[in-house]
Amino acid sequence: MIDDPSTRTSYLAWQFAQAVALRLERTLRPLDLSLAQHNALVQVALSPGISSAAVARRAGMTAQSMGTAVNGLLDRGLLERRPHPTNRRVMQLHPTESGLALVQVSQVAIEESNANLFETLSDEDEAVLAGLLRRLVQHTNPDALDLSRSHPD
Template identity: 55%
Template sequence: MAVPMNEPSFSTGFLAWQFSQAMAGRLEKELRTLDLTLAQHNALQHVRHEPGTSSAAAARRAGITAQSMGAAINGLAERGLMERRPHPTNRRVLCLYITDDGRRMAERSARIVHRMNDEVLAVLSPEERATTHDVLRRLVEHVNPGVLPPPSD
């Protein structure tokens, strides 16, 4: 028996959630080879591109809770991949900086993520990949303004 197209399992939101869950699971599995979680990978990438950012800002950009980001950063700091330094004017805020070892780890984990993207998106033509990327970016900007950096030219 065919499932009617108006079933919730065919909604765009549900399909996006299913894709997100499947992708996150694959990434988590691959990043475990570096002894990293997806949250730690995201922390490394955000701090690599925005040195001195706060844990709260990195959490917002990664789309995870401040508590989850704090746990990720604690693990990275314990391994010497990231360090916390006092904010120059606000003593309640700690600024995050990636170490040289952290930068090397961030580069390794970024390669894994790029490889996984290529594998998962292989079913799409280059034009479909570009369109999908543009549509997803617009949707994220609409539902979560300010979470993404401006597009690079």
């Protein structure tokens, strides 16, 4: 007997994550940003000097996938690489003025999309959901929530 997948929390979470990703990709497309690029740009703006590897950990992505996103941002002049002051093997990422300006624009677009995504929930329901998701992310990818770990150990 095959169980209905919609009875599994993980299936529902996956379906919702797919819907969110699609909606955010559509929101960012007019800004010529992928979701991975947006995530990288935001993380670098939050933690100037962060390494590409740390950005990948926060995003829960492979270093190679994040490298592709970061390279696109570098090519567009939205990020720049600088050598780490004490570790020759690490390059630090810094936002450019254009990168910071694009983050501001993208944040407005993301907020509008976010409001539409959760319009079916009350403020209280959304707060409960956010708390539950934060706990689950903390459990599965604590780097995603740890803004203090921006540099290699």
